[in-house]
Amino acid sequence: MSARLTIGRAARAAGCKVQTIRYYEQIGLLPAPARSEGNQRLYETEDIRRLLFVRRARALGFPLPAIRDLLSLCDEPEQPCEAADAIAKVQLEGVERRIEWLQELRRELERMIEQCRGGSIADCRVIEVLSRQAIRDTADNEVPGRGVSSRL
Amino acid sequence: MSARLTIGRAARAAGCKVQTIRYYEQIGLLPAPARSEGNQRLYETEDIRRLLFVRRARALGFPLPAIRDLLSLCDEPEQPCEAADAIAKVQLEGVERRIEWLQELRRELERMIEQCRGGSIADCRVIEVLSRQAIRDTADNEVPGRGVSSRL
């Protein structure tokens, strides 16, 4: 008994929107599934597995190009797994860099807010910090495939 | 002696690209500056100050709509500063949420990578985790004005 889910059920199974699945198909991340007589997509168990793989990788912040690479590695299971390892390590480094950067931001914001003891805008510490303080150059603070994954 | 910088010099002063400044003008974040006879933008000291304000706020991760609000607060310095404070606090909360989420990701990635002791894709721990493990639902992990600030 194979699954044969409609796109809506597949989306619920994967915890994403219907459009997201169609988008993955459009960019070639997922294969075009079979269609019903009425032209509606029908997903087999294998399709769902692939979709879940993508969603889990996204949940770990992997960018789509990296996921594409991981998927094609999966299709050659006899190859050594160094490549997959390397992709994960790049991802980890990106995450670590982002954490450090955000922790710096947090410190700045906390200092800003702590020192602001009410009063008028004219002596607002928040505004003052932004108006006068030079933040040290934080170039190269973003993950390689830049822009963070949006929600999920 | 006023500054009167060309857009290129202004960009260098602010550590951003020329196009970024034009973009800020286009979306109404910065006022249209004076122009030279040859129709080139000329930035006064005050314009540069405003630009630097925007860039510093961006460096702290504030989204442009929040920066717009902060800027209009600056224009009424006799108002109480609670509004500015609130914006900063929202930003801080967003940063904290993102840090926590990224720390979870880091743990997952580290575990994945540690447990992968070479071999073939077939027994690669990285692939296996993505194939089989269900990550607990991490909805609502992104900052309110979602999508992270890109570089700088």
Next chain:
DNA sequence: CCTAATCCCTACAGCCACTGTAGGTTCAAG
């Protein structure tokens, strides 16, 4: 004064990873 290099101008397309909308078709329940 001329020229070449470098800047500047506008207008628009592209990036990522979706999300939303419009306008139509198909399906399942009552």
Next chain:
DNA sequence: CTTGAACCTACAGTGGCTGTAGGGATTAGG
């Protein structure tokens, strides 16, 4: 048989820029 939900395609919009094309302006050197 009708209703309403779910599906279809196609395209525009999000944020915050970045890149490109096809020109005009400015400036340093010869």
